[in-house]
Amino acid sequence: MYRQAFAPEYQGALKSLSVNASYADVLRSAEEQRRQAERSGSPLAAAQANLAVAEACRRLGRVDEADRAWKESYRAARTAADLPAMAWALWSGGTLARQRGNFPLARRWLTAAARLAERGGDRLARGYALAGIAETGRIQGDYENVIELHQELLAEARERGEARHIVWAMEGLAQIYRNTGRHDRALTMFRDAVRIATAAGDARGRAWALRGVADIVSLQGDPDRALELLDEAAETCRRMNLESALAYNHKMRGNVLYRAGRYDEAREVYGSTVREFRAIGEPRGEALARLGLVKSLARLGWPRAETERDLAELRAQFERAGLHHARDMVDRARAELFGEP
Template identity: 60%
Template sequence: MDGNRAFAPEYQGALRDMSVNTAYEDVLAQARDRSRWAAERGTALDVAQAELAVAEACRRLGHLEEADGAWKAAYRAARTAGNDGVRGWALWSGGTLARQRGELNLALRLLAWGRDLSWQAGDITAYGYAFAGVAETLRIRGDFERARGLHEHVLAEARRREESRHIVWALEGLAQIERNTGDLDSAARRFAEAAQVAEASGDDRGHAWALRGQADVLSLRGEHERALELLSAAERTCRRMDLSSALAYNRKMRGNVQFRAGRHQEAARTYRDAHDKFRALREPRGIALSRLGLLKSLDALGRPAEATMADLVALRDEVNGNQLWQTRTMVENAIAERTG
């Protein structure tokens, strides 16, 4: 069935034929062209649909100011067109951007608004995306129990509708929660199923994220070389598709694996690379996590403990301002380990 194939419903109107696997530079070029055409000769709905694609591509590529302007332009144009479904999509886009920026409270407000508006408009796909976005935001914030229930709901609905991308997202979200709460066996099964569904449906992006999750679990079990192989495979996909954020997280995970394997010099170099990528994207969570990894690597290499502690305390204070509860807990644990 068509539902078994991954598709990109965020690309709408004249842009609907673009694949979920279209490189984001190509998406952006086509979306900008369509946006110019729509502004001159199209309808308000044409403008909204084009700006929605501009916002998605810019967010993925790290052009955050343009992404912010584009989703707001999409929302205004959809309101003019009287299309509440596309308004819901625009709010999903804005909420996802807010989450990427570390503004998790704003993300939850926008995503919940988009969810409710999409439901009222009868756009079940937009509703599902916004609903899944709320779940992911809660998980990133560290509210695992609330996130678990929402992810399970998304998974049940996605299986019923045979929506492969939502199946993959929900499986990966649940796997991340289980990994963070210590249930590695269940996390491994979830990540493996997510990789299988993504590959079968042609969802290269989802497959790359699933491989990253599998690599994490394998590394925690001591299978470091196999983990690095999976990360290399995922990295090739990230580079081919211009997945800037996914690539940065892939590099951060490579640093984690190298650190666990005791290869601290390599880990430090990889964390620096990830940190630079996250800074270019201005993604606070990634910046904090890669910085934490770098500090732990330098500490293992013999950096003075006082300097490491001072930097960890500064990082904790910085994270406190970004609503990243789970990340803050990780930093606090690192501080506790050094004061224990």
């Protein structure tokens, strides 16, 4: 069995914040708590407030502010000599580094976070840091090396009844299954994640899981149902100010439209999504949306030479970033569009 979802990154005076609170509201509360911590001179309270500021800014796409806040959180936690607080700050920094496309730095911070959490006896912080490492590997397409870690973390989360982490691990495994062609298994796991997230009150996890279900439903030939699911998930993203999740939702909408042969609509969606990702400083999402845009334009008559140039540029970008699955997607796009490797 599992407990109601909660947000362990909201700590101290912010512990009562709901996991489903909008990030605009979280930021206002965290900034007020930060001011109070400055007045009281409590480094631990400052670390906790800055952690929440960092996470809210990261989710809102305000990446420079998020970068400053997690570093302030770490410095304050170090002053307080609080190892778990230091671990949580490094987890936030590693997650931000991954969002910004710096995967080696993400691994560095997340690995350090896991070690500090273990030394400090914070099992939850350790689990979140290890989950960050697993997610980094999954995003890069390193499935063989991270699938076991996903499974271990799922088992730990189930043992402790942590619904939010159960949902995260199930979504991660489902994504690996989807990307390796096991669509039926992926769909089952995404649907189970929707069910658990709904029962546990995890709106964010439910929105991501609905996106996964929509992806598989689209692959199975039902674009209208997929678009309905994406609309439902997008509503949650807007309510919670989940800017990155909303942009990925829109990218998936482009995917659904493209698969349905609605190339002009897909082109429009991908184009606006490129701008969304650019505005929040998320290069991986921007490049993936650009790939969809290039494919849509090619279907609409874009010159082959320009399409090949754009695909080569994207492939090189994914190769530099270590995004092996995305690099392979470019190769498949070339084969799809031109009938050659």
